[in-house]
Amino acid sequence: MIKDKIGGQILAPMAGITGFPFRKISLKYGAEFCFTEMISADGFLHNDKATLELTEAGKDIDATGIQLFGSVPDALALAAKKAADKGFKVIDINMGCPVKKVVKTGAGSAILKDGKKFFLIAEAVRHAVKDCIFTIKTRSGFDENSVNFIEIGKIAESCGVDAIFFHPRTRAMMFGGAADHSLTKRLKDALAIPVYASGDVFTVESALKIKKNTGADGVMFARGAIGKPWIFAEHSRAALSGAEGAPAAAGSADTTALELKRKIDIIIELMEEMSLFYGKERGCGLIRPHLYNLLKGFRGSKELRRSVNDAKSGKELANILKTLSEGDFFLDNNDNAVDII
Ligand SMILES: Cc1cc2nc3c(=O)[nH]c(=O)nc-3n(C[C@H](O)[C@H](O)[C@H](O)COP(=O)(O)O)c2cc1C
Secondary structure (H helix, E strand, O other), X not given: XXXXXXXOEEEOOOOOOOOHHHHHHHHHOOOOEEEEEEEEHHHHHOOOHHHHHHOOOHHXXXXXXXXXXXXXXXXXXXXXXXXXXXXXXXXXXXXXXXOHHHHOOOOHHHHHHOHHHHHHHHHHHHHHOOOOEEEEEEEEEOOOOOEOHHHHHHHHHHOOOOEEEEEEEEOOOOOOOOOOHHHHHHHHHHOOOOEEEOOOOOOHHHHHHHXXXXXXXXXXXXXXXXXXXOHHHHHHHHHHHOOOOOXXXXXXXXXXXXXXXXXXXXXXXXXXXXXXXXXXXXXXXXXXXHHHHHHOOEOOHHHHHHHHHHOOXXXXXXXXXXXXXXXXXXXXXXXOOOOOO
8 A cells, every 4th residue: 555655744845945854854753754855857867966966865765755857758757767776666756846947848837738748757657667656746737727637637547656746726826825625635536546635734733634624645744844844743643643633833832841942952953964964054054944934933033033044154053043942032823934935
């Protein structure tokens, strides 16, 4: 069963966010499975150095899927085969990226405009990696006039795609408006293969609600996990206890000082992992989206974020975090701390 391999709570692919260190920490603190950010099939095939760095998975390779993007069926199939040879057992093709730079090459959500191309890609990749789990991540359509997710889902199923990660926004919506999970339910009801929900999974409560309302096989945490990798552990605790409501989220008013200290320690651990993997300077830059998202919930967050902006070293950043756990700043609810794109 696919679900036995990838579980029910997954770290979504996020460009610039889900590098090796954040994946490692998310898995350590409760994610059952995770994805690399989208990786150019061409860059991977040409052994581009920056691209290869994105494929690093170390000992976590069995719990890591690689996400590839491209528009040429043969190139995607070759890249998928190369990923399988490297040890990846789950290969995902990005069929939903809305970014102009990607769409204009015919990749990402552009593939949704062309059912034939979708079929050719799915068929070629399936053929190339028969022994791997092959998934796609997609949106509800290209724009409001071409909402074709059921048709796309059926083609995927007929080609032997093993599961679909579904973000129910059109490409035209980018990240605006609300993810319409009534569409996730429709897709789930229409297909026999597993369907995972992505989109506005910002809190444990939203994850539980979306899963219950859609019957989805699992949820993907994306923006909701940035700066808050413990969300996975909180989600599985709540799911196991059958709780409809969520336990305290980081930054919510009832987060205890002890919990807060533990969470800050996890972020400091993430900073250390980033510094090891990327070097001090790059690590210091790449931790910032996590800190911004985390800090949004704190009283005085504007000031705090300004100090994060001004900080010149990992040490200064760590000191800012430490002042939080010493209790100078108390917490507001940060359930909406998600507008990082
Ligand atoms: C910064 C950022 C980068 C993203 N990069 C990718 C990507 O590389 N591949 C992909 O399939 N989706 C990508 N996404 C989309 C997310 O995986 C997810 O589907 C989307 O954010 C909706 O979930 P959310 O509303 O819970 O954040 C990205 C999203 C964000 C915010």
